[in-house]
Amino acid sequence: MIRVVLADDEAMIRAGVRAILATDEGVEVVAEARDGREAVELTRAHRPDVVLLDIRMPHLDGLSAAAEVRATMPEVAVVMLTTFDEDEYVARALDEGASGFLLKAADPRELIIGVRAVADGGAYLSPRIARKVIARLGGRLARAGTARGRVESLTPREREVLALVGRGMPNQDIGRALFLSEGTVKAHVSAILQRLGVNNRVQAAIIAYEAGLVGTDT
Known part of the structure; x- marks a missing residue:
């Protein structure tokens, strides 16, 4: 069972997200928070697999809450719930260790896919967010050269693994897709990051x- 703490200052959003997650028998919302401070406290109390954080919340915003969760409870995966006009915060959220970004207005199936991906140790970018994220962060992340040039430094196998990382797949699923052990995939991912x-x-x-290994048209 994947245990989730949900944080959003709007009751209607919390109710909608909870209803969507309830359609998956393998996911359980164990607590709801109305602000960032409460989100951190409930995460500390329940130790969920995933905490879903709205970016804009009172008392403590989602980005600050993400930083505190990652610093004190690194085993908890953080997913940011965002809207298009909040893309300027994505760079900071990456630095705070967020594992995923989900658009509130996206297909409800993305919410479940994203939660499952990060709970399994993967990462997830909503495809509709990815276009905006790339536009904002392209220069920042490609400061050592173009993304395509950087990817060319990888081995063919590492590029295959990176493409599946880009699709939000956890190590176990990547291993199944490429007929590799989970340990081998983990070693490839570590090498790729480096x-x-x-x-x-x-x-x-x-x-x-950015390098075109994953499409953004979905």
Whole structure:
């Protein structure tokens, strides 16, 4: 069972997200928070697999809450709930260790896919957000050269793994897709992060989008 703490200051959004997650028998919302401070407290109390954080919340915003969760409870995956006009915050969220970005107005299936992906150790970028994220962060993440050039430094197998990381797949699923052990995939991912000069799978996923390894038209 994937246990989730949900944080949003709008009751209607919380009710909608809870209803969507309830359609998956393998996901359970264990607590709801109305602000960032409460989100951190409930995450500390329940130790969920995933915490879903709205970016704009009172008392403590979602980005600050994400930083506190990642610093004190690194085993909890953080997913940011965002809208298009909040894309300027994505760079900071990446630095705070967020594992996913979901658009509130996206297809409800994306919410479940994203939660499952990060709970399994993967990363997830909503495809509709990816176009905006790439536009905002392209220069920032490609400061050592173009994304395509950086990807060319990878081995063919590493490029295959990176493409699947870009699709939000966890190590176990990547292993099944490429007929590799989970340990081998983990070693490839570590090497990819080091070669690309990034800190986490979401940053690697963005480079995969930039380099054309993953489409953004879905």
